[in-house]
Amino acid sequence: MATTVAHRAIIYRMSPVEESDGVLVARCGGGDEDALAALYDRHGGAAYGLALRVARDAGLAEDAVQEGFLGVWRGARRFDERRGSVRSWILSVVHHKAVDLVRREVARRTDPSESVPEQAGATDVPSEVLASFERRRIDAALERLPRAQRDVLALAYFDGLTQQELALRLGEPLGTIKSRTHAALGRLREILQEQR
Amino acid sequence: MTDHDEIALMVAAHALNALDRADERRVARHLATCKDCTRAYRLALDAVAALAASVDPIPPPLGLRGRILAALPAVTADEVVIDELAAQRALRATRRWRATTAATAVAAIAASILLAAQHRTIDDLRASQAVVAAAGPVVIVSGSTGHHVLLTTLKDAPAGRTYQVWSISPGTARPLSLGLVAGGGTLRLGQALPAGTTIAITVEPIGGSTAPTTPPIASVAI
Numbered sequence: 191m192a193t194t195v196a197h198r199a200i201i202y203r204m205s206p207v208e209e210s211d212g213v214l215v216a217r218c219g220g221g222d223e224d225a226l227a228a229l230y231d232r233h234g235g236a237a238y239g240l241a242l243r244v245a246r247d248a249g250l251a252e253d254a255v256q257e258g259f260l261g262v263w264r265g266a267r268r269f270d271e272r273r274g275s276v277r278s279w280i281l282s283v284v285h286h287k288a289v290d291l292v293r294r295e296v297a298r299r300t301d302p303s304e305s306v307p308e309q310a311g312a313t314d315v316p317s318e319v320l321a322s323f324e325r326r327r328i329d330a331a332l333e334r335l336p337r338a339q340r341d342v343l344a345l346a347y348f349d350g351l352t353q354q355e356l357a358l359r360l361g362e363p364l365g366t367i368k369s370r371t372h373a374a375l376g377r378l379r380e381i382l383q384e385q386r
Numbered sequence: 387m388t389d390h391d392e393i394a395l396m397v398a399a400h401a402l403n404a405l406d407r408a409d410e411r412r413v414a415r416h417l418a419t420c421k422d423c424t425r426a427y428r429l430a431l432d433a434v435a436a437l438a439a440s441v442d443p444i445p446p447p448l449g450l451r452g453r454i455l456a457a458l459p460a461v462t463a464d465e466v467v468i469d470e471l472a473a474q475r476a477l478r479a480t481r482r483w484r485a486t487t488a489a490t491a492v493a494a495i496a497a498s499i500l501l502a503a504q505h506r507t508i509d510d511l512r513a514s515q516a517v518v519a520a521a522g523p524v525v526i527v528s529g530s531t532g533h534h535v536l537l538t539t540l541k542d543a544p545a546g547r548t549y550q551v552w553s554i555s556p557g558t559a560r561p562l563s564l565g566l567v568a569g570g571g572t573l574r575l576g577q578a579l580p581a582g583t584t585i586a587i588t589v590e591p592i593g594g595s596t597a598p599t600t601p602p603i604a605s606v607a608i
Binding site: 234235255281368 | 395396397398399401402403404405406409428429430431432433434435436437438439440441442443444445446447450451453454455457458459
């Protein structure tokens with residue numbers, strides 16, 4: 191209707207070239223899809239790499255990334271940058287989704303080890319040179335952990351095993367696994383701090 | 387072992403997403419009331435973030451980006467359509483700029499700019515522009531008057547430089563300068579921009595250029 195249209199204004203949002211992650215999350219909270227697209231362009235590769243490492247299945251990894259970014263969209267208004275970086279938050283949400291999907295899939299299968307493909311070859315994204323330095327630093331820190339501690343972290347985080355599953359897998363009491371996981375993460379943090 | 391000690395031992399596993407659903411809920415409930423464990427949980431998350439960062443990025447499948455964007459709940463699109471009269475009423479009623487969302491803030495400020503544009507008194511809007519800093523630069527088109535107004539929310543241009551605004555219209559040989567604008571400024575773009583015009587901002591030497599000399603830092607098709 192002409193009368194209605196006459197009293198409406200349209201706001202065209204210009205797409206800026208470079209904005210901080212925090213600003214992009216704030217824009218997501220305001221319902222700006224371009225902002226989510228920009229976050230995906232920045233962190234989608236890291237998210238997919240992590241999801242694929244956990245899920246070891248391209249389809250599941252894709253689902254995890256999709257559900258993860260939808261979670262970021264929905265949670266954007268609650269995000270508090272003082273609690274950690276946007277990238278860490280996105281990766282944490284995607285990781286949670288990946289672990290959920292893997293557990294559901296494992297529960298569905300009769301033999302969870304069946305038809306799990308080898309992990310896809312990892313490729314560096316050229317714009318992530320700094321991130322690759324960071325990866326080397328973290329790899330070095332993980333190398334310094336005692337083997338048993340490194341194993342529980344890898345099995346818990348990358349293989350998505352619960353503490354009970356870890357106890358079964360390693361044939362050790364649940365209490366031992368809990369203590370070791372606690373100690374391993376604490377030790378990793380100490381080593382990373384020593385490296386700074 | 388007390389309940390607290392037992393849960394404190396599970397905080398690391400919680401940060402690793404390595405608890406089953408029941409334990410996860412139990413730890414989450416505890417974290418809501420225990421400051422010590424919340425602090426420990428944040429530290430654990432830092433270490434977990436390092437684990438996440440240790441993984442090589444892999445380019446995601448090509449169609450995934452489009453599928454994610456298509457699946458977003460339709461809250462707001464690029465074009466935010468506002469009711470000018472309602473927004474102006476809201477603006478007069480509240481004036482305090484306590485807008486709760488970026489979209490509300492943009493609508494309120496758009497209304498004030500349109501009012502100003504219509505009355506040729508664009509003046510002290512800078513304070514209110516801080517509210518929309520998260521929204522990025524916007525071009526606002528009034529349905530009632532056809533005024534096009536650019537509202538920038540950029541940092542000041544580097545020393546010796548200024549922002550210059552261009553229109554690129556279909557059938558026009560080269561970009562047409564619409565004027566210079568400050569980082570947190572407004573610029574009236576006129577009333578008769580042809581459909582399909584692209585508005586772009588570039589960084590130029592003080593005084594402006596006759597044609598863009600740098601790639602646009604922001605652009606939008608009207």
